[in-house]
Structure formats: structure tokens, C-alpha cells
Amino acid sequence: MFDPKTLRYDANGLIPAIAQEAATGEVLMMAWMNAASIEKTLASGRVTYWSRSRQEFWEKGATSGNQQVLVEMRLDCDRDCLLLQVEQSGPACHTGRRNCFYTAVRQGDEVEIAKPMT
Template identity: 70%
Template sequence: MPFDPATLLYNDAGLIPAIAQDAATGEVLMMAWMNADAVAQTLETGRVTYWSRSRQAFWIKGETSGHTQELVDFRVDCDRDCLLVRVNQTGPACHTGARSCFFTAVHDGEEVSD
């Protein structure tokens, strides 16, 4: 069956969350937003493309930083309201320079950074 990005369940702003996961290690790298056009561009080009809410513009991961995400596998969750993009990540995924955006844990009510 052909995939149609219009069949996804987008929020009121026309966006859907996309979790980026390292295809080799399974590490969760980041979460960002996509709209239908970003989904289509990602699938067409193999370069993961997000929608920047702050800039109101497309954001091709790594276009300016060189920390690219090459699409390996594109998955839709059972409710069709969240995406998983499995990627080959070059460099850190987080804008802070960390490998993953999820470097802060909460233990016994305290934040602990890895």
C-alpha cells in the first residue's frame, strides 16, 4: 500500500512529533517536529527534514552544523500520531553538542546530567 503523509494525525498546528533514533545502537537522539511537507521531503531525499517552530521554516538536520541524519528507516506508530526516524547520525544530535538531547536524568527528585 502506498504511503500518504496526509493519513498521519497532525496536531492543530499541522505538526507531528518525530523521534530520531540511532539505527546502529538504538540510542534515542532527539525529538523534533515535522509537517506533511517535511515528511515527504525526508522520504524523497533521505535527509531528515524537520519543521522549525521558532523559525517557521524547514530544517534539514546538519545543513549548517554538518551533524547530519541520513534516513535508514521511517516508522509510524500505531495511532499514526508519532514518527520514529531511524538514522545514521554524523556528529552530535543535540544543539548543545551532546550526542543525545536526553542527557538529563531525574533520580530521587533530582536532576542529574550524564
């Protein structure tokens, strides 16, 4: 049986989690989780992160409706990073974009490569 306590967390008890669209492989976002948010995610099937700024749980889409349903959780080889394969409804980014990686550095310049969906 998987035990979240066996993961390697930082000094604040957090582990980075990368959300990826399960169907396409698109990288959507990165956020932080702790052992309790991992347990909530596995119990509910809805991804719950830990908000460092608010110091509280943050179920993705609870207020926006842009939920992440967990398809599979993967651990990296060092057990210090998670890959969450999800089904994302709507934008994953709080800016209204499909993913959080909408700025590229091209020939030394920052370029916006995606506009908000809404």
C-alpha cells in the same frame, strides 16, 4: 504508496518525530515534522524537520554538518507519532551532546549525565 496526508497531525499540522540511531537503538532527539517535511525527508534521504520557532524547514545538519540520514521511517499504531531510524553523524543535540536526553532525574535531583562531545 505511503501518503503523509494519512497521518494524524495536531491543530498546527505537526506530528512528533523521535530520532533513533539505527545501529544501536539510542534515542537521539525529538522534533516536529509536517507533511511537507516528511515528503522532503523521503525524497532526499536526509531528515528535514519543521522549526516551530523559525517557522521554516530545518534539514538536520545543513549548517552544523551533523546530518541525519534516514534508514527507515516508522509510524506508531495511532499514526500520530513517527520513529525515524537514522544514521547520525556527530552530535544530535544543538548543545554538542550525542543526544538531547542528557539530564536525568535521580532521587529527586536533576543530574547531567552527558557532557558535550566537542
